[in-house]
Amino acid sequence: MAARQRQTYGEEVANVLTHGAGMLFGMTAIIVLMMAAIRSGNPWAIGSFAVYAVCMTLSYVTSTFYHASTHARQKRLLRRFDHGAIYLHIAGTYTPFTLLALRQEGYWGWSLFAVIWIAAVIGVWLSFRKMRKKDHLKTVCYLAMGWVVIIAFKPLLHVFRETGSMNVLYWLIGGGLFYTVGCLFFFLDKYKYMHPVWHFFVLGGSICHFISIYLLV
Template sequence: MAERRPYTYKEELANTLSHGFGVILGLVAGYFLLSKALMTHDAWKISSVIIYLFGALASYVTSTLYHGLTDKSRKALLRKFDHVAIFLHIAGTYTPITLVALRQEAMWGWSLFLFIW
């Protein structure tokens, strides 16, 4: 991987604050999304929302921690977790689409779900 320039203090502060705000928004939106899914009593919708929220919150929490830390050894480890969490966020975002919106398209939905995960 190519060498990258380190973030400046202001960049790290902006990243920490914006991703921390994402955690708060994710929790608020997650409450409403999960409440709405629970009202349907549809296991596909409920599980899809849970998977989505796990990925989104994992991404924002790890990114907030990564950008907020200054200890180089911990920061290097958290950068790896941050990259994994970004994958979880992306795959989690596709989950409701593949398991709910494309559920009637059995082969399409499941094929896309398995390919992404």
């Protein structure tokens, strides 16, 4: 995604390289996570891992193609796909935690799952609406979706303490911090090469969340 109307050629090359790496990482994650889920024999793990890995990879694919495009009309369309895919990335990341860690914690799992996916569907729909460009507002929405997990922090903490898997929570929080700190560079996008720096933080957040999800089984 981009906050400025135009970025320099060098910036776009850096954007493509950073999220191109994310695209390759996502493809690798699909294989690794599906192998782990299948070994576990847990159908909830298989389904939720698949949703997460596909949504994450889709986000990087759309971002890479958007930044690589040089055709104005095509770039505008890809921009909408890019922004919409971010909502799916966020909801996909929630899916393993809601369906594996929180599903047995009363209403928490399914309630959070429903809320986050309804928000994602609305976000995707809005991404394809003709609205004035307000990328900073969209970024705030992404952050709000990402950190709504705080309302379920107590049951998550209970689950991870009971199962002796606090490292899952540490990696989850670490990923959230990567995304949040990275947004500071996104807001500084008027300065050259801040957007690729933001991409590095996004990739760091994805790696942390991948590790956290991998450790769920």
